[in-house]
Amino acid sequence: MVASGGNQLPRGTPEAFGVASGxxxxxxxxxxxxxxELHGFMLLKRGTVIAEGSWQPYEAGRKRLSNSVSKSFTSAAIGIAVAEGKLSIEDAVVSFFEDEVPExxxxxxxxMRVKHLLTMSTGHDxxxxxxxLKSxxxxxxxxxxxxxxxxxxxxVFKYNTGATYMLSxxxxRVTGERLVDYLQDRLFAPLGIDNSAWDSCPAGITAGGWGLSLTTEEMARFGQLYLQQGMWEGKxxxxxEWASASVSPQIGxxxxxxxxxxxxYGYQFWCNRYGTYRADGAFGQIILVMPAEEAVLAFTSSLSDLSQILNAVWAxxxxxxQKGSEPLPNEAQALEALRAKLASLEIAPPAAAIGVRHGGEHAEYLFxxxxxxxxxxxxxxxxxxxxxxxxxxEKTYAFEAGGEAWAISQWPSAPEVYHAEAKPVPADAAAVGRWQDDGSYLISIRLLDTAYHDAVHVRFEEEGHASITFARKFSVTPLHVGTLQAHPVQAARR
Known part of the structure; x- marks a missing residue:
């Protein structure tokens, strides 16, 4: 079955497409x-979703930063522009920027040619x-x-996000349109990618190599588009030729x-083992395409080691x-077990200490x-x-952390990664606070539109004071806060 547009891909059971639920x-x-840590996934077989799920507090349908998955969209735009006669991959990079070349x-x-930007072989080390940025x-x-x-x-291949920015x-330069606008009618709208948001540089040029926000299903549609050799709804x-070249090895x-x-490595796509390929964003934002199997797996996550998840896919x-697409006999018990598993997916909050309290309940501190x-x-x-x-x-926000379960409110984040001047903005986040064995209080925070994890650790000191440290994981943007001192407003104790 060939997938088409619309707001949703068709749904079916694994067995209906020859895949065992087990x-x-x-x-x-x-x-x-x-x-x-996975946050969400979608598995397609022949253009139909046969399994999908989200680990709470993450939700299906939420857009999030796809990180370097953005690069593969930039590659698509270059391919379209080449077909429109706007440029050639053999064009010299300096030919577009004669006014910018140093003396x-x-x-x-x-x-250096456009093709070298595409294949991460610019000659930089x-x-x-x-x-x-440091310049x-x-x-x-x-x-x-x-x-x-x-x-x-x-x-020489050297992964190079700056090269993708140059493609943008x-x-x-050649179209007079920003990358994000150029793709609107040519790719985003036909694929049903709505409200496309993409970070830009200080000069207003779309970042290209990062910053595109997508839902898991939008990622899956893009993978299906490449599985279909660039064809969507008959268009x-x-x-x-570009789709095929992009996902084939162009450089070792x-x-x-x-x-x-x-x-x-192809044109902004990674080639894998087993004849598969992927669009790959930092910390595990992945579109994995398995052409021989007519399958696409898209997932979002906060990963430190993608190879472990890929190995689970291969195993x-x-x-x-690989068993084909002929329907399998219904296995009601296996299908029910899968549905139960999908319904129970959750990121467990950090464990709480039992019976340990500093006595700081109901206390309030000023930073x-x-x-x-x-x-x-x-x-x-x-x-x-x-x-x-x-x-x-001048607007005040009350950020809530649950005691037993994740609570969702707004937390300051700086989503424009790679921007040295990025400022905090309100971002949806889930949080839970737990007392620790040493009497401290740990607030675990998940920024739901990114892979970011924040932690706020409160350590109580003499005379009711506290020191508070901040940490951010799975982010390219540092969290420049350090340790803050907090002073008690009141020390009403239970």
Missing amino acids: AVTAFLEAAEATGQ QPDPKLSG VDTVVPV GETDWVRAFLALPLAYEPGT AILQ QLIPA NGDDPDSDWSSG HLLPAL EDNALGLASLRLHGEDEGCTIVWTLH
């Missing part, structure tokens, strides 16, 4: 057993986004072109036959998907001045959570 359950259990460029720069230059194109090259372009800048959104990136990071899902605009912390009764009051642009 294999999907086994994959979920194996993935959870790794200790890596004494690296001699190898003239040999670092990811250029880092030195570009302090607000014109990122100029900063990129001024960087030295260690190799001849096209000879080139597209804007060739992406040229078939290693020689380990057991690694999914050394099977070759449990891939063999089941010293800080970058996040946090004003005060109020601890509620035993196992009743807490409230953190914070302000932004």
Whole structure:
């Protein structure tokens, strides 16, 4: 079955498409057993969703930062522009920016072509986004072109987010449209990707290599589009030749036959083992396409080791998907077990200490001045959570952390990753507060539109004072807060 547009892909049972429900359950259990954290997934077979789920407090249908999955969308835009005659992958990069080239460029720069940006073979020996930002230059194109090259372009693979940004800048030069706007009618609308939001640089150029927010289903549709060689609802959104070339090895990136990071790199897609490929965003935002199996797996997560999840796919899902598409006999018990598993998916809150209290229940603390605009912390009764009051642009927010279960409210975040000047903005977050064995109080926070985890750790000191530390995981943007001192407003104790 070929998937089409609309707001939802069709749904079906695994057995109806030749896949055993037990294999999907086994994959979920194996993935959870790794200790890596999935947030949501969707499995397609022949364009139909045969399994999907979200780990609470994360929700299906919520857009979140896809990180470097954005790169694969940028590749699609370049392919469309090539078909429209706007550029060629053999064009020299400097030909688009003659007014931006430094007086004494690296001699190898003239040999850099669009195809080298696409294949991460620009000749740099670092990811250029880092030195570009450190340069302090607000014109990122100029900063990129001024960087030295260690190799001849096209000879060495080096992952390079700055290269994808340059693709976006080139597209804007040749079309007169920002990347996010260029794709609106050509890709987003036909795929049913609504309200597309994509970060941009200080000059207003779409970031290209990061910053596109998508739902899990929108990610799955994009994977299905490539599985269908760029065809959607009878319309060739992406040229078939481009779609095929994009997901085929264009440059070598290693020689380990057991690694999914050394099977070759295409045009902003990673090639995997077993004839599969993926769009890959930091911390486990993944679109995995299995062409021979006519299958797509999209998932969001906060991962430190993607290989463990991919290995679970290869061990449990891939063999089941390889058995063909002929319907299997109904296995009511296995299907019910899968449905029960999907209904029970949850990120368990951190464990609470038993019988340990500092005596700070019902106490309220005022923060010293800080970058996040946090004003005060109020601890509620035993196992009743807490409230953190914070302000932004003269508006006050009350952030709630549950005592027994996740509570959802708004927390300050800086979602525009790679922006040195990114400022906190209100973001939906789930939180729970738990007393720890040492008498401290730990607030675990999940920013629901990202992979970010924040932690606020309250340690009580003499005379009712407290020191509060902050940490952020699974984020490219540092959390510059440090340790704050908090002073008691009242010390009413139970």
